[in-house]
Amino acid sequence: MDTTLHALSARLRARQATAVSLATEHLERIGAAAPLNAFLHVDADLTLAQAREADRRLAAGDPSPLLGLPVAHKDIFVTRGWRSTAGSRMLEHYTSPFDAAVVERLAAAGMVCLGKLNCDEFAMGSSNENSAFGAVRNPRDPARIPGGSSGGSAAAVAAGLVPAATGTDTGGSLRQPASMCGITAIKPTYGRVSRYGMIAFASSLDQGGPMAHTAEDCALLLDVLCGFDARDSTSIEDIPADKAHIWRGFQAENAANASPGKEFAGLTLGVPREFLADGVAPEVRAAVERAIAAMVARGARRVDISLPRTALSIPAYYVIAPAEASSNLSRFDGVRYGHRAADFRDLNDMIERTRAEGFGREVKRRILTGAYVLSHGYYDAYYLQAQRVRRLIAEDFQAAFRQCDLIVGPVAPTTAWKAGEKSADPVAMYLEDIFTLGVSLAGLPGLSVPCAVDAGALPVGLQVIGNYFDEARMLAVAHRYQRLAEAGS
Amino acid sequence: MRMPAGWEAVIGLETHVQLKTASKIFSSAPTDFGAAPNTQANAVDLALPGTLPVLNRAAVECAIKFGLAVNGGDDRHIAARSVFARKNYFYPDLPKGYQISQYELPVVTGGQVEIEAGGARKTVTLTRAHLEEDAGKSLHEGLDRPGVSGIDLNRAGTPLLEIVTDPVMVSAAEAVAYARALHGLVTWIGICDGNMQEGSFRCDANVSVRRDGDPRLGTRAEIKNVNSFRFLEKAIEFEIRRQIEVLEDGGAVVQETRLYDAERDQTRSMRSKEDAMDYRYFPDPDLLPVAIPRQWVETVRHSMGELPAAIASRLSAEFGLSASDARQITQTRALADYFFALTAALGGGHRLAATWLLGEFSAALNRAALEWQEAPIGPTRLAALLLRIQDGTVSGKAAKEVFDALWDAEGDVDAIIAARGLRQVSDTAAIERLVDAAIAAHPKAVEEYRAGKDKALNALFGQVMKASNKTANPGQVTELLKKKLAG
Amino acid sequence: MRGEILTFRRSAPGIALARRALPPNVPMAFQPDDIRRLARLARIAVDGGEAAHLARELSGILGLIDQLQAVNTAHVEPLAHPLDVVMASTQRLRDDRAEPAIDREAHLANAPQAEGGLFLVPRVLE
Structure with missing residues (x-):
């Protein structure tokens, strides 16, 4: 059965279903899908109240396209009603007195919230094994990880538990789990989606975005999620007029490229040689090459480009993100909310034990790494140097976009690995982020669209990277690719 | 206090000025003082997960005003681009675990404040002035449970301007003169209410001592949170004495933070920290660089009116006030306002007004521990008295008696003059009678004067004035005495 | 120790670079005492075993991030905000309007310990 938002909306409008x-x-x-461990908190009363309200609006003829459709939120977005834990023991019982901007916007559009989705603790991880509330399983193969940190979101959508979900991406956390679970997700340009109410991991990198089955659904969702928010100082107010509307831009792009067999005419795709180098699993490389070839066969032009500092994005990211995280997570001190240790000698001991008990291992590693790179005598060598490399990386992308419209390549070097396989080795896990980190550092939009499955039936994602504010075009290209893939399969 | 021989002190001040804004620097919570605990702290101030800072325009404007005021209206020390940074440390009343402050690019760099201490003028140069947020308060009293403190975050997020001087002051008197001048300035330009009891104006002093002529600075101690000018002076004096004693006993001054205990009149070391503070400053990624275009600075300048330093030069140039009088008149807005109201009522008389305000009036206020805005004699009534001096109705001496009566609210000026018989007598015949009587009654003084002892005239003058109940026109008395004795 | 971190089941392009930056048999960059110092700075209690474990892990991470030292960044401005590359973004300023509606009880409801409108903590020593 078609479980896209698009299809469900049609059922609602045809009165074959109600929001309730x-x-x-x-x-x-x-x-029924409890073993996946995708959801952390469900509250049927809250959900049904929203659904009944949506049904009233539907009956009144409200045309909002997302009205009455179910959604669920990564538990990094705060919500009134549902608990907001960030996947951490620290916030196990925390309820926010306000909703995140992302939550507000989808609620205002009439979407019905099904609950909160599991994730790596404070969004730190690539496998969703870092949640204090247990690992999430990949619905394609429960022995494998769903990717992270928005692993609960990706697994829930892939398993059909919810047609769409929100996620966040700091270094690949929307794209990589989407790739590993075989769904579509987009990380927008930094500053397009408000961070208000998103529990901060690394402020200069964090960006919320949608996850769904198709690029079309993502376009519908992103159209609502994007928008200026005065409560977030990094929210962008003056987006170029021709890029301001996602859905309108998405439709215009598709209308202009409708002729069969020439769906990608005039589109130049840049393929970074670093993204297809040795070390990428052969099946992943082959899948990406086939996807590119399919688009080239229908009018796209391929240029081979270079993003020479791709490998450097790993150390740059693993300095900047932990530095910001170490500071952002200092507020969790057991004073005003959240966990407080039961036994302590004095005030300082209370704070130290609270944090020792409340944070998991990966979070501690990053806090300590962050404290180190910011500390006296190391700041210039690590933090400032990483920010300089960050500029070089961003400039590399700008140079690349002088040669092409969009950049394409794999999302991750491999398909989903077995649970536990890399848990003992943080650095090995970090290296898996190599193709997503640069986009995050540069603040560029990037999406993941399924392009194949490997011999083990594990999904492979194609990453499409656009220049700033080019989300509508990226989604439209991904949409046409998806149509093609459907027709071909 | 006299500096012990062979030693000199070096003092720098860091002043936290609470800015007079309606809402906090990064949140929309109100900034009213004295509200019930945690009723003025919103989700941002409490650092609830998911909250973000948004900068208050008025706070930046206050910093711009200050930058203009300490640079004679020049904008060259106001950064065109200013950056907020996080200062990371843990404290239960610091909700985020970091304070948003400024590190590398403060709003104001440089500037100066003119002071006068011990009769000498001095320019105190400023290092910088930066914006930051205040922390909350830890309360230890009045709680039912033992061994606990209560955290009130009402003050958390209140905008502060931290103003840092170069280490250029050499005595407690200079430090206090600077603090008073700064207090006058920030209240004058309206960025601070100046209320020291409520903590709106808090001084930390960095104090070190060194042997005379030693070019190196000694190790400094920082004295925290002194909330009155008197205590600031005492705290610095104590600290200077303490450091000299330590060094003279062959010890070494430890770089540390010390608290002033007013009851014991001494400073004491704060509980020493386990390890040296490492604040891990870095630019706050939740905030973008603040642009301060010149056009904005211009608009702010126009909104400010004439700056005190400019008024002072005008008072000297146009009305002949001494530079010192002019600066003192413009030290606080309340005094300057009083001065201008007075001279307006008087239709001039700026020098006479300055002499009275800085002399008799200031002394009376000091005795009564009152501020200018609390003065019991308003400018109109004082003008009535000075008019009577100008038109010769009363002598300056008699005017002081009238002033005291006015202070005690004995009625209006003319009524007091009449009731006390203080009207100046300028009737030549009447004065002549008194002069003649004095000459007749004091032949010895007359003899001495004629023998060339000019001082003897004073005795005769005093006799005439006494006989006239201070009302005889002093100029006429002198003139007549000289004429008669010469004749 | 460092060699252990570089045992990968699958390889990725980053790994070759990481290998170059990490010659084998280099002594561990972090000792447990370093970890304890950092943990004090970050206010996280660590016991002895944990410090040793974290020292190994952070040494591995340090090996990774030390690759930055080889990059020539002379004359490159640090990039603090990603979009600075394409647009000069500056801080937006809020009008100075106070919103007095504050739900203290909702805030205190999340507190581990509260009384009389205050958040309670073990005694603060000044």
């Missing part, structure tokens, strides 16, 4: 029936249907599936 859709919500109930999905809540039942969530209950």
Whole structure:
């Protein structure tokens, strides 16, 4: 059955379903899929209240395209009602007195929230094994990881528990799990989606975005998620007029490229040689090459480009993100909210034990790394140097975009690995982020669209990287590619 | 205090000026003082997960005003681009675990404040002035449970301007003169209410001592949170004495933070920290660089009115006030306002007004521990008295008696003059009678004067004035005495 | 120790670079005492075993991030905000309007310990 937002919306409009029936249907599936561990908190009363309200709006003829459709939020977005834990023991019982901007916007559009989705603790991880509330399983193969840190979101969508979900991406956390679970997700340009109410990991990198089955669904969602928010100082107010509307831009792009067999005419795709170098799993490389070839066969031009500092994005990211995280997570001190240790000698001991008990291993590693790179005598060598390399990386992308419209390549070097395989080795895990980190450092938009499955039936994602504010075009290209892939399969 | 021979002190001040804004620097919570605990702290001030800072325009404007005021209206020390940084440390009343402050690019760099201490003028140069947020408060009293403190975050996020001087002051008196001048300035330009009891103006002093002529600075101690000018003076004096004693006993001054204990009149070391503070400053990624275009600075300048230093030069140039009088008149807005109201009512008389305000009036206020805005004699009534001096109705001496009566609210000026018989007598015949009587009654003084002892005239003059109940026109008395004795 | 971190089941382009930056048999960059110092700075209690473990892990991470030292960045401005590359973004300023509606009880409801409108903590020593 077609479980896209697009299809569900058609069922609602045709009165074949109601918001309440859709919500109930999905809540039942969530209950049955408990072993996936995708959801952290479900509250049927809250959900059904929203669904009933959506049904009233539907009955009144409200044309909002997302009205009545189910969604769920990565538990890094705060919500009134549902608990907001960030996947951490530190916030196990925390309830926010306000909703995140992302949550507000989708609620205002009439979407019905099904609950909160598991994730790596404070969004730190690439496998969703770092959640204090247990690892999430990949619905394609429960022995494997779903990717991270938005692993609960990706798994829930892939398993049909919810047609769409929100996620966040700091170094690949939307794209990589989407790739590993075989769904579509887009990380927008930094500053397009408000960070208000997103529990901060690394402020200069964090960006929220949608996850769904198709690029078309992502375009619908992103159209609502994007927008200026005065409560976030890094929210961008003056987006170029021709790039301001996602859905409109998405439709215009598709309308202009509708002629069969020439769906990609005039599009130049840049393929960074560093993205297809040795070390990328052969099946991943082959899948990406086939996808590119399919688009070239329908009018796209391929240019081989270079992003020479691709490998350097790893150390640059693993300085900047931990530095910002170490400071952002200092607020968790057991004073005003969250966990507080039960036994302590004095105030200082209370804070130290609270943090020792409340944070998991990966979070501690990053806090300590961050404290180190910012500390006296090391700041210039690590933090400032990383920010300089960051500029070089961003400039590399700008140079590349002088040669092409979009950059394409793999999302990750491999498909989903077995749970536990890399847990003992943080650096090995970090290296898996190599193709997503540069985009995050540069603040560029990047999406992941499924392009194949490997011999083990594990999905491979194609990464499409655009220049700033080019989300509509990226989604439109991904959409046409998806149509092609559907027709071909 | 006299500096012990062979030693000199070096003092720099860091002043936290609480800015007079309606809302906090990074949140929309109100900044009212004295509200019930945690009723003025919103989600941002509490650092709830997901909250973000948004900068208050008025706070930046206050910093721009200050930058203009300490540079004679020149904008060259106001950064065109200013950056906020995080200062990371843990404290229960610091909700985020870091304070948003400024490190590398403060709003104001440089500037100067003119002071006068011990009769000498001095320019105190400023290092910088930067914006930052205040922390909350830890309360230890009045709680039912033992061994706990209560955290009130009402003050958290209140905008502060931290103003740092170069280490250029050499005595507690200079430091206090600077603090007073700065207090006058920040209240004058309206960026601070100046209330020291409520913590709106807090001084930290960096104090070190060295042997005379030693070019190197000694190790400094920082005295924290002194909340009155008197205590600032005492704290610095104590600290100078303490450091000299330590060094003279062959010890070494430790770089540390010390608290002033007013009851014991001494400074004491704060609980020493386990390890040296490492604040891990870095640019706050939640905030972008602040642009301060010149056009904005211009607009702010126009909104400010004439700066005190400019008014002082005008008072000297146009009305002949001494530079010192002019600076003192413009030290606080309340005094300057009083001065201008007075001279307006008087239709001139700027020098006479300055002499009275800085002399008799200031002394009376000091005795009564009152500020200018609390003065019991308003400018109109004082003008009535000075008019009577100008038109010769009362002598300056008699005017002081009238002033005291006015202070005690005995009625209006003319009524007091009449009731006390203080009207100046300028009737030549009447004065002549008194002069003649004095000459007749004091032949010895007359003899001495004629023998060339000019001082003897004073005795005769005093007799005439006494006989007239201070009302005889002093100029006329002198003139007549000289004429008669010469004749 | 460092060699252990570089045992990968699958390889990725980053690894070759990481290998070059990490000659084998280099002594561990972090000792447990360094970890304890950092942990004090970050206010996280660590016991002896944990410090040793973290020292190994952070030494590995340090090997990774030390690759930055080889990059020539003379004359390159640090990039603090990603979009500075394409647009000069500056801080937006909020009008100075106070919003007094604050739900203290909702805030205190999340507190581990509260009384009389205050958040309670073990006694603060000044």
